[in-house]
Amino acid sequence: MKLEEFQAKKLFREHGIPAPDGVMVTNATDGKTAARTLGCPVVVKAQVKTGGRGKAGGVRLARTPDEALIAADSILGMDIKGFRVERLLIDPAVPIAAEYYVGMTIDRKKKVPVMMVSASGGMDIERVAAETPELIFFHPVHPERGLRLFEAKQLAFRLFSDSKDVMAAASIMVKLWNCFNDLDATLAEINPLARLEDGSITALDAKIVLDDNALYRHPGMEELRLPTPSEMKEQGAKSHGLSYVQLEGEIGCMVNGAGLAMATMDVVKHLGGTPANFLDIGGSSSPEKVVHAMELLVSDRNVKAIFINVFGGITRCDDVANGLVQALSEIDLEVPMVVRLTGTNEEEGIRILAGQGITALKDMTRGAAEAIRLAREGSVGR
Amino acid sequence: MSILIDEKTRVMVQGLGRDGSFHSRQMKEYGTNVVAGVHPGRGGSMFEGMRVFNTAEEAVGETGAQCSVLFVPAPFASDAILESANAGVGLVVAVTEGIPVLDMSRVVLELDELDTRLVGPNCPGLISPGKSKVGIMPGNIFSEGPVGVISRSGTLTYEVVNQLSLAGYGQSTAIGMGGDPIVGMKYNDYLVHFERDPETELVVIVGEIGGTDEQDAAVFIGQHVTKPVVGYIVGRSAPPGKRMGHAGAIISGADSTAEAKVKVLREHGIPVADTVEQIVDLVAAGLGG
Numbered sequence: 001m002k003l004e005e006f007q008a009k010k011l012f013r014e015h016g017i018p019a020p021d022g023v024m025v026t027n028a029t030d031g032k033t034a035a036r037t038l039g040c041p042v043v044v045k046a047q048v049k050t051g052g053r054g055k056a057g058g059v060r061l062a063r064t065p066d067e068a069l070i071a072a073d074s075i076l077g078m079d080i081k082g083f084r085v086e087r088l089l090i091d092p093a094v095p096i097a098a099e100y101y102v103g104m105t106i107d108r109k110k111k112v113p114v115m116m117v118s119a120s121g122g123m124d125i126e127r128v129a130a131e132t133p134e135l136i137f138f139h140p141v142h143p144e145r146g147l148r149l150f151e152a153k154q155l156a157f158r159l160f161s162d163s164k165d166v167m168a169a170a171s172i173m174v175k176l177w178n179c180f181n182d183l184d185a186t187l188a189e190i191n192p193l194a195r196l197e198d199g200s201i202t203a204l205d206a207k208i209v210l211d212d213n214a215l216y217r218h219p220g221m222e223e224l225r226l227p228t229p230s231e232m233k234e235q236g237a238k239s240h241g242l243s244y245v246q247l248e249g250e251i252g253c254m255v256n257g258a259g260l261a262m263a264t265m266d267v268v269k270h271l272g273g274t275p276a277n278f279l280d281i282g283g284s285s286s287p288e289k290v291v292h293a294m295e296l297l298v299s300d301r302n303v304k305a306i307f308i309n310v311f312g313g314i315t316r317c318d319d320v321a322n323g324l325v326q327a328l329s330e331i332d333l334e335v336p337m338v339v340r341l342t343g344t345n346e347e348e349g350i351r352i353l354a355g356q357g358i359t360a361l362k363d364m365t366r367g368a369a370e371a372i373r374l375a376r377e378g379s380v381g382r
Numbered sequence: 383m384s385i386l387i388d389e390k391t392r393v394m395v396q397g398l399g400r401d402g403s404f405h406s407r408q409m410k411e412y413g414t415n416v417v418a419g420v421h422p423g424r425g426g427s428m429f430e431g432m433r434v435f436n437t438a439e440e441a442v443g444e445t446g447a448q449c450s451v452l453f454v455p456a457p458f459a460s461d462a463i464l465e466s467a468n469a470g471v472g473l474v475v476a477v478t479e480g481i482p483v484l485d486m487s488r489v490v491l492e493l494d495e496l497d498t499r500l501v502g503p504n505c506p507g508l509i510s511p512g513k514s515k516v517g518i519m520p521g522n523i524f525s526e527g528p529v530g531v532i533s534r535s536g537t538l539t540y541e542v543v544n545q546l547s548l549a550g551y552g553q554s555t556a557i558g559m560g561g562d563p564i565v566g567m568k569y570n571d572y573l574v575h576f577e578r579d580p581e582t583e584l585v586v587i588v589g590e591i592g593g594t595d596e597q598d599a600a601v602f603i604g605q606h607v608t609k610p611v612v613g614y615i616v617g618r619s620a621p622p623g624k625r626m627g628h629a630g631a632i633i634s635g636a637d638s639t640a641e642a643k644v645k646v647l648r649e650h651g652i653p654v655a656d657t658v659e660q661i662v663d664l665v666a667a668g669l670g671g
Contacts, residue, residue, distance in 0.1 A: 050623075106483055106484075106487070106563055106564065108563050108564060108592075108593040108594070108595075108630070109593070109594065109595075109598065111486070111487055111490045111491075111564045112487050112491070113484070113487065126635055126636070129635070130636060142491070143484055143487045143488045143491070144488060144491070181484065184482055184484055186483060186563070211482050211483050211484070212625075212629070213456065213480045213481060213482045213483065213629060214482035214483075214484070214485075216456075216457060217457070217482075243626075243627040245620075245621070245624045245625075245626060247619070247621060249619075255537075256537055257535065257536050257537020257538060257540075257627075258535065258536075258537075258561065258626055258627025258628045258631060259533070259534065259535020259536065259537055259538030259539070259561070259588070259590060259616060259627075259628070260535070260537040260538045260540075260541055261626070261627060262538075262590060262591070262616035262617045262619075262620060262626055262627075262631070263538050263541065263616045263658060265618075265619040265620070266616050266617070266618045266619055266640075266656075266657075267657055267658075268619070269618060269619045270618075270656055270657060275619050278620070278624075278626050278627065280627040311537050311540055311541045311544070312520075313519065313520040313523070313536075313537060313540045314518060314520065315537075342544070343520065343523070343540070343544070344520055344522075364541070364658065365657055365658075365659055
């Protein structure tokens with residue numbers, strides 16, 4: 001679960017990491033009031049869960065409350081990489097002397113948490129990693145021992161030479177590890193960590209991603225969820241045991257298993273079609289799950305044909321077939337549908353569908369090709 | 383031959399809830415040498431002809447179990463892995479999905495010290511066709527033969543194996559290594575075993591977006607594997623930053639895309655299939671050559 005900057009900064013401050021104490025607002029008038037209360041100048045920052053908002057015009061400096069009003073008005077509602085701006089963070093603007101990067105994540109290869117630091121702060125760290133990897137320093141953190149102060153100091157000396165700066169930065173690094181570990185995060189990032197003109201060191205931006213698998217032991221965190229419309233749909237799907245990600249294509253896919261679902265999208269793409277979504281109905285597919293899955297697919301107006309791809313392992317083909325029959329009795333299907341059923345109880349599944357006039361194929365690639373053909377035919381006919 | 387498990391491997395089942403009970407039966411039917419169950423509070427009882435113990439320590443002491451398969455719910459699973467490892471089990475297969483990643487980091491560090499191997503978590507397990515099945519795979523689609531299979535997925539493994547079996551290419555051992563960001567054994571650990579296994583003539587690796595395990599495998603294969611390897615990578619149409627079902631299947635950087643993985647595999651001379659059907663063609667070519 002990704003948090004927005006204002007939420008992450010609050011959690012940082014709770015863990016003793018200095019970060020500007022700004023105000024989150026949802027309309028321009030409140031933005032102006034916040035600017036007046038905080039004292040200008042302020043920075044007006046779009047709260048979106050994606051990088052690159054600065055370049056997109058989602059961060060603006062305002063020298064007066066009226067400028068804050070204008071900035072807030074223009075940023076709210078903006079589309080940044082597909083994310084609509086609904087919230088702003090009004091932060092006091094501070095004079096920056098230098099910018100650094102400090103982040104905690106999981107090193108999948110070494111199988112341990114890792115701290116990353118760089119003197120190239122304020123930039124896209126992905127780009128720094130790709131273009132100048134020598135400017136990023138990595139330090140694996142033992143999950144039981146945690147990040148010790150001496151380790152943090154070694155890292156801080158990579159960024160600073162003044163010992164006062166080193167101690168301040170090292171302390172922030174230890175607190176960042178504590179925050180990451182306490183919250184069960186998979187990412188906790190400060191970019192930039194800034195040295196201000198008054199000599200203090202502070203987190204000017206904050207990014208936290210929480211481990212979805214660990215949310216059960218942080219019940220309060222669920223309240224921080226601020227889903228975008230597409231995430232709302234994904235969350236709704238999840239409550240029915242479905243794993244769904246919406247894309248922008250035309251072929252609605254329903255598959256059992258995440259790997260096979262990706263393979264299905266890939267074969268659609270390989271054959272010149274465009275997948276409308278990722279949808280994994282999971283291992284045991286009760287009829288009602290199939291009904292919910294069908295509802296998801298038909299609610300996407302881009303979908304011009306549906307491709308159902310089921311490999312019966314633990315999932316039984318007859319269960320899926322029964323679910324489909326039930327779904328079709330409840331849903332008015334306006335687009336063509338192709339079913340591919342093979343594996344456990346396939347004969348029974350195919351017979352059930354045939355009884356409803358639905359022909360099931362046994363081959364995945366042929367099924368995908370057929371769905372693409374029908375989608376094209378449908379759009380020509382319309 | 384096969385790798386890691388065969389008909390003699392003494393298997394215990396941790397967690398006899400709904401899934402654990404169902405798959406204990408399925409494994410026994412397949413011919414797996416299931417010797418014990420572990421379920422706190424049910425010690426002393428019998429289930430499907432096997433003895434049930436309260437703790438892994440008792441089960442190992444009484445039955446000599448060498449391998450444990452876990453169906454324990456996620457909040458308790460990392461502790462259960464450590465329980466059987468500390469009881470002396472050499473191979474733990476964790477089917478459980480949803481274990482927090484920091485828990486897994488702590489677990490794998492301790493397993494290294496204990497010399498216990500881990501398959502998974504969030505995996506379908508492994509099978510040496512005709513000999514033993516430790517996990518939840520549908521046994522009927524597998525057949526005996528010379529192809530080793532290593533995959534990060536469940537159902538996709540079945541799809542691949544089914545097509546291989548239908549085309550007459552049986553499997554020595556097939557492994558689902560798990561879809562989480564941190565798993566125990568990875569491609570390279572299994573490749574070491576397949577390279578040494580006289581029955582295995584070719585290995586298929588099925589990968590997906592997220593992480594760089596496939597690239598690591600490509601380099602390793604170039605240096606240490608003499609047997610032909612065929613690759614297949616899914617997630618070419620996945621958007622960045624979105625989890626595709628598996629906790630570990632998320633594009634988090636340029637290296638973790640399907641395209642990057644395909645490119646590196648091909649650069650190391652490993653043929654990569656675009657579709658499942660093509661895997662069969664590449665396997666045929668690899669075995670024929």
